[in-house]
Amino acid sequence: PMIKPGDPLLRRIVSPAESYEVNIATEEGRLNINALLTEERRNVIERLFLSWGLSLVDSQAVVDCLMDWVDPDDFKRLKGAEKNDYQKDGFADRPYNRPFQSLDELPLVRGMELVMEANPKWRDAFTLWGSGALDINEASPELIAVAANAPLHLARALVTQRAGPDG
Numbered sequence: 678p679m680i681k682p683g684d685p686l687l688r689r690i691v692s693p694a695e696s697y698e699v700n701i702a703t704e705e706g707r708l709n710i711n712a713l714l715t716e717e718r719r720n721v722i723e724r725l726f727l728s729w730g731l732s733l734v735d736s737q738a739v740v741d742c743l744m745d746w747v748d749p750d751d752f753k754r755l756k757g758a759e760k761n762d763y764q765k766d767g768f769a770d771r772p773y774n775r776p777f778q779s780l781d782e783l784p785l786v787r788g789m790e791l792v793m794e795a796n797p798k799w800r801d802a803f804t805l806w807g808s809g810a811l812d813i814n815e816a817s818p819e820l821i822a823v824a825a826n827a828p829l830h831l832a833r834a835l836v837t838q839r840a841g842p843d844g
Contacts, residue, residue, distance in 0.1 A: 704804040705812035711776040712809030714744050724823040729795040739788035746772040746786050758787040777805055
């Protein structure tokens with residue numbers, strides 16, 4: 678707990694063949710998926726999926742399915758999926774109708790295969806912990822851009838400025 682980012686103990690060259698580097702980051706450097714699954718904030722996830730190459734229609738459909746997964750009712754959103762849809766697919770116990778408790782649950786949601794194909798490292802963008810606010814001191818330029826609805830080049834400039842002259 679006393680070690681802070683930048684501490685020399687976090688980086689060491691043991692030998693020409695061995696070294697390590699530890700990065701300390703907060704969960705707020707990622708997007709809290711549960712906090713974003715509201716009508717007011719869903720556009721952040723849609724923009725993220727668009728930035729990964731999904732079409733607008735597919736992005737909206739996956740977000741509808743994610744929102745149907747966590748809401749407590751059986752009312753299907755326009756492009757979403759509820760109990761009857763999952764039963765047709767052979768899954769009687771889905772959706773869970775509660776917030777996600779593990780990122781391992783996201784691949785169970787209808788349409789998430791499109792996200793996983795578009796970005797195999799999709800997990801790096803999401804968390805279930807933290808306040809739900811994105812920490813721009815820790816977040817990647819890509820996440821800052823989608824959260825702020827800003828051009829990626831401006832988010833990259835912010836991160837460069839944030840890092841300072843020594844990087």
